[in-house]
Amino acid sequence: MEAANQARVDVAEARMKGEIGAKLREGQTLQNAAKIDAETKIISTQRQGDGKKEEIKVRTEVKVYENEKEAEVAEANSELAKKKAGWAKEAQVAEVEANKAVAFREAELQREVEQMNALTQTEKLKAEFLSKASVEYETKVQEANWELYKKQKAAEAYLYEKEKEAAAQKAGAEAAFYGRKQIVDGELYAKKKEAEGLIAVAEAQGTYIRTLLEALGGNYGALRDYLMISGGMYQEIAKINAEAVRGLQPKISIWTTSGEQESGAGAMKEVAGVYKMLPPLFHTVQEQTGMLPPTWMAKLPNHHN
Secondary structure (H helix, E strand, O other): OHHHHHHHHHHHHHHHHHHHHHHHHHHHHHHHHHHHHHHHHHHHHHHHHHHHHHHHHHHHHHHHHHHHHHHHHHHHHHHHHHHHHHHHHHHHHHHHHHHHHHHHHHHHHHHHHHHHHHHHHHHHHHHHHHHHHHHHHHHHHHHHHHHHHHHHHHHHHHHHHHHHHHHHHHHHHHHHHHHHHHHHHHHHHHHHHHHHHHHHHHHHHHHHHHHHHHHOOOOHHHHHHHHHHHOOHHHHHHHHHHHHOOOOOOOOOOOOOOOOOOOOOOHHHHHHHHHHHHHHHHHHHHHHHOOOOOOOOOOOOOOOO
């Protein structure tokens, strides 16, 4: 029983599997058919589009080719028209040039004829007036030669006078130059001697100052004071101060040496006179300016004691 049942079960399962497999195969067949139909339609549509594209492309290329050919034809027609116009222009220019050449040649021939006529007339006139012109020419030549001769002689005389005047002016200029040169040489010699004298004086003064400086032991202050005294500087200061205080009744000290016994004579007397003059001079300068004489020369007495 179990085996029969199992057999029935197996048969049922087999039948069910067979039916399912049949359905599956039928469905797959339908699916494949639908897929193939769809792909067929797509491919057909693509083929139709490609065909239309190719058709449009061919039409476009044909149209472009037609336009290019039409443009080439138009260009050829234009070139032909230009060439025809150029040929016509050249023909007209050639015709005008030919007419001008004919007219120019006619004018040349006419001018040659007129020149021949003028030459003939000139020769005729020459033949008529040749003898008269020859006589007049000879006469004019003689007159011109005579005038030229007179002018040459006058020019030679004038040139001779000018040469004499130039020689005289040259001699005068040379004499004036020589005199001026002598004057300049004399002035130069005098200036040279004057410069030499100034140099000698400067050298003597330098020697004098150098000797004084050595005698004063190299004391520049003492040298300065001595030069101021010998140059009259203190006297000038006293004079200026006296003029400044005139009318103010200043106190003035007067020194005298009349009571002293004079001794010696000549140069020593003069030196003594100078030294006698110094004390009142220094005292006056000290009172008026406050300046004291150098210590190596003298000291003023104290009048306030």
